[in-house]
Amino acid sequence: MPLRTSSKGSSRVNIETVARLLTIRNSPILLRLPPFVSALCLVVGIAWLFILPLNEYSRQTYVSENAILPGQVHTYFGGSEHNVFRAYRHEVYQMAQWSQADRLAAIEGIMRDIGLKSARQPYRYTVAGEDIQGTNVYALLQGPRADATEAMVLMAAWRNFDGEINHSGVALALTMARYFKRWSIWSKDIIILIPADSTYGSEAWVSAYHSTATEVTAWRNVSELSIKAGALQAAVAIDYPVGPWGHRFDKLDILYDGINGALPNLDLLNTAVSIASGQMGIGCSIHGVAAHSDSYQDRLKTLARGVMTQSAGHATGPHSAFMPYHVDAITLKTVGDGWHDEMSLGRTTESIFRSINNLLEHLHQSFFFYILLNANRFVSIGNYLPAAMLMAGNFTIAALALWLQSGRAPMTPTTKPADTASKLDGLQLEKVKLGDAVVLVPIQATKPMIRHLFLPVLAALAVHLFGVLPLKALVSLHRDYLTLSLQAIALASYLLPSLLSILLVRTLSASTQQIQILQSLSLLLLSAVLATLATLNFSLAFVVGVLAWPLAFVRPLFNPFAASMTLTSTNLHRSLLLAGQLLVTALYLALSPATVLYILTRYFDTSVQWTLLEMAKAWQIQGVYTALVVWAIWWPAWIVGGVVLTSSAWKPRS
Numbered sequence: 001m002p003l004r005t006s007s008k009g010s011s012r013v014n015i016e017t018v019a020r021l022l023t024i025r026n027s028p029i030l031l032r033l034p035p036f037v038s039a040l041c042l043v044v045g046i047a048w049l050f051i052l053p054l055n056e057y058s059r060q061t062y063v064s065e066n067a068i069l070p071g072q073v074h075t076y077f078g079g080s081e082h083n084v085f086r087a088y089r090h091e092v093y094q095m096a097q098w099s100q101a102d103r104l105a106a107i108e109g110i111m112r113d114i115g116l117k118s119a120r121q122p123y124r125y126t127v128a129g130e131d132i133q134g135t136n137v138y139a140l141l142q143g144p145r146a147d148a149t150e151a152m153v154l155m156a157a158w159r160n161f162d163g164e165i166n167h168s169g170v171a172l173a174l175t176m177a178r179y180f181k182r183w184s185i186w187s188k189d190i191i192i193l194i195p196a197d198s199t200y201g202s203e204a205w206v207s208a209y210h211s212t213a214t215e216v217t218a219w220r221n222v223s224e225l226s227i228k229a230g231a232l233q234a235a236v237a238i239d240y241p242v243g244p245w246g247h248r249f250d251k252l253d254i255l256y257d258g259i260n261g262a263l264p265n266l267d268l269l270n271t272a273v274s275i276a277s278g279q280m281g282i283g284c285s286i287h288g289v290a291a292h293s294d295s296y297q298d299r300l301k302t303l304a305r306g307v308m309t310q311s312a313g314h315a316t317g318p319h320s321a322f323m324p325y326h327v328d329a330i331t332l333k334t335v336g337d338g339w340h341d342e343m344s345l346g347r348t349t350e351s352i353f354r355s356i357n358n359l360l361e362h363l364h365q366s367f368f369f370y371i372l373l374n375a376n377r378f379v380s381i382g383n384y385l386p387a388a389m390l391m392a393g394n395f396t397i398a399a400l401a402l403w404l405q406s407g408r409a410p411m412t413p414t415t416k417p418a419d420t421a422s423k424l425d426g427l428q429l430e431k432v433k434l435g436d437a438v439v440l441v442p443i444q445a446t447k448p449m450i451r452h453l454f455l456p457v458l459a460a461l462a463v464h465l466f467g468v469l470p471l472k473a474l475v476s477l478h479r480d481y482l483t484l485s486l487q488a489i490a491l492a493s494y495l496l497p498s499l500l501s502i503l504l505v506r507t508l509s510a511s512t513q514q515i516q517i518l519q520s521l522s523l524l525l526l527s528a529v530l531a532t533l534a535t536l537n538f539s540l541a542f543v544v545g546v547l548a549w550p551l552a553f554v555r556p557l558f559n560p561f562a563a564s565m566t567l568t569s570t571n572l573h574r575s576l577l578l579a580g581q582l583l584v585t586a587l588y589l590a591l592s593p594a595t596v597l598y599i600l601t602r603y604f605d606t607s608v609q610w611t612l613l614e615m616a617k618a619w620q621i622q623g624v625y626t627a628l629v630v631w632a633i634w635w636p637a638w639i640v641g642g643v644v645l646t647s648s649a650w651k652p653r654s
Contacts, residue, residue: 034398038394038552041391042391045386045394045542050300052303052371052387053299058299059379061269061375061378063267069355070352070355071278071279076350077176077347077350082343085172092171093244104135107170110174111192112139116192118138119137120137121222122223125200125204125620127613128477129480134200136193137193139177139192139227140189141180141191143189145187149230150189150232151191151232152232152236153234153236154173154177155235155318156239157194157195158170158197159198160198161199166238166239168240169239186357189229193205198315198317198318200617201318202237202318207321209225209228209325233359235322235329238345239255239331240345249334249335249337249338249340250337250339252272252282252283252334252335252348253286255317255330256330257306257310257316257320259314260536260623260624262323263310264319264330265368270366271352280340280344282345285335285374287306299373302374303379306371308543310537310538310540311537311544313624313625314626319331324623328363332349388530391541391549394545396523397552398552400524402523403520406513409449452511460518460522464525470485470631471632476620482616483608486594489594490598493639494589496642498646500642501643501647502650504643505647506650510647518644522636529629530544550584551588551641554584554585555581557648593630593631
């Protein structure tokens with residue numbers, strides 16, 4: 001297109017601009033930028049998490065729903081109720097010595113004596129050759145002012161999350177049921193639930209509550225519920241495993257993480273904290289950080305624990321099973337040795353239920369995505385989400401750089417006359433006439449090349465579908481074979497990349513371009529999954545992004561001076577390139593999914609078999625998709641990285 005200029009001065013400016021743009025487009029410096037930009041995204045994404053505990057990036061908690069009115073009512077739980085509680089606690093202690101049938105009959109009898117409609121729900125799961133069975137007992141308190149459209153749940157599992165018998169928790173739940181029955185203020189029904197255990201008992205009950213009889217028995221051996229109420233508005237669980245002689249506590253640790261990292265509405269948690277600390281004078285802690293001084297270190301410690309807990313996606317208490325059904329739920333767990341007793345906990349529970357009773361609609365105004373730094377400070381999604389997006393962007397940039405490289409081929413060098421070409425800053429320049437002027441523009445060092453996509457697309461699809469095999473093995477085999485299965489997967493993880501590389505390079509004659517396209521497609525899929533996952537479970541997306549970062553920098557190990565590398569071939573550059581590749585390779589091998597799993601079991605002092613069994617239970621019973629992300633997304637991308645590493649070793653020598 002001819003240049004239109006109004007004067008010689010403007011024409012000269014336009015010609016110089018065109019020349020500069022042509023120079024920048026083919027500059028080797030620009031072609032070397034993507035790895036550095038990718039590394040910058042990685043570093044900034046990790047550093048982003050370390051600035052979140054600062055006041056500038058976090059906020060004080062507050063209650064958004066004005067109708068809740070936390071702590072605005074006078075609580076009456078106490079006095080004679082204390083005697084009732086101690087009597088129930090002694091009965092619960094005696095029940096622990098009885099058979100299951102006698103214990104269930106006794107609990108159900110107490111509920112009927114109170115005047116509630118009670119029922120049982122047996123359930124049984126079989127996972128990895130292990131039977132998980134029990135019977136839940138529940139009762140319905142019909143609100144005098146209720147229209148059977150809404151309900152609240154008060155829970156106390158017979159065994160808490162640590163496997164201890166929840167003596168005082170069950171006794172307090174029964175006492176609260178008897179106490180609530182005497183009041184006529186309830187505009188919602190109240191369900192008293194005593195699940196057999198904290199994880200699978202509540203899961204069986206809430207899944208049956210939100211399913212029809214056919215749906216419950218179609219794929220789970222769970223009995224349907226004979227008693228139901230309206231839509232569940234909120235659930236509160238009590239974890240108070242104290243024997244018949246009682247024990248005072250210091251603080252309440254509020255558990256709130258749900259299945260797959262789901263969180264309750266922040267208003268429910270803020271209501272509990274406001275009532276416990278403001279109205280009752282009970283200190284509250286998050287993630288077990290009891291001695292929280294509100295310092296940067298304690299905030300960062302709480303944030304780190306929250307990220308690790310949420311990334312696992314497993315249940316943390318009886319409340320966790322309610323999250324997938326959009327029911328806000330928390331667990332009040334007593335910790336420490338202080339001066340607070342069961343009456344303080346009872347009044348706290350009463351005030352929380354009276355606040356929930358005030359709601360005119362489901363909790364919706366506050367945050368559903370947040371990270372807590374302590375009981376009174378949080379980080380909203382707008383402040384922490386960029387960290388995960390930068391991690392995903394790191395892989396996107398690497399994928400796009402590989403895609404661009406795969407579409408260019410080196411040109412055959414030609415000899416230019418001395419009067420028409422010259423060199424400047426390492427660029428081969430050529431005289432080109434633009435209008436009335438002659439300018440120097442860079443000679444193209446590469447030329448466009450047709451991409452052959454069939455083999456890379458087929459290989460990427462096959463590798464990612466192959467990830468279903470380790471997932472299927474680890475969630476369906478008998479528990480006695482889980483450890484052996486993981487060992488076989490770990491061995492295959494190191495052998496499979498070389499075997500696939502031989503198949504692609506030797507048998508199918510895959511070119512360097514096709515290997516680049518394969519890696520680009522794998523990284524692009526990993527980036528898309530992490531970016532999407534970050535909006536659902538930020539912690540899981542961030543942790544997987546951190547562990548998988550070497551995949552963005554993997555290059556053919558035995559060919560560090562490939563033509564696609566535009567670095568000059570000085571000894572210094574060669575040494576730095578080789579050292580960088582060796583470092584990335586070492587980290588790549590150390591951060592395989594199987595190796596990371598072994599390291600985590602060592603760090604948390606658990607056995608490999610127990611960890612794998614819990615993963616299988618979580619997948620089959622609660623639908624925790626962490627294993628799916630690890631073995632169907634991260635592991636295939638890791639395998640592709642190994643194929644890239646070893647691809648040059650199997651190329652035929654000319």
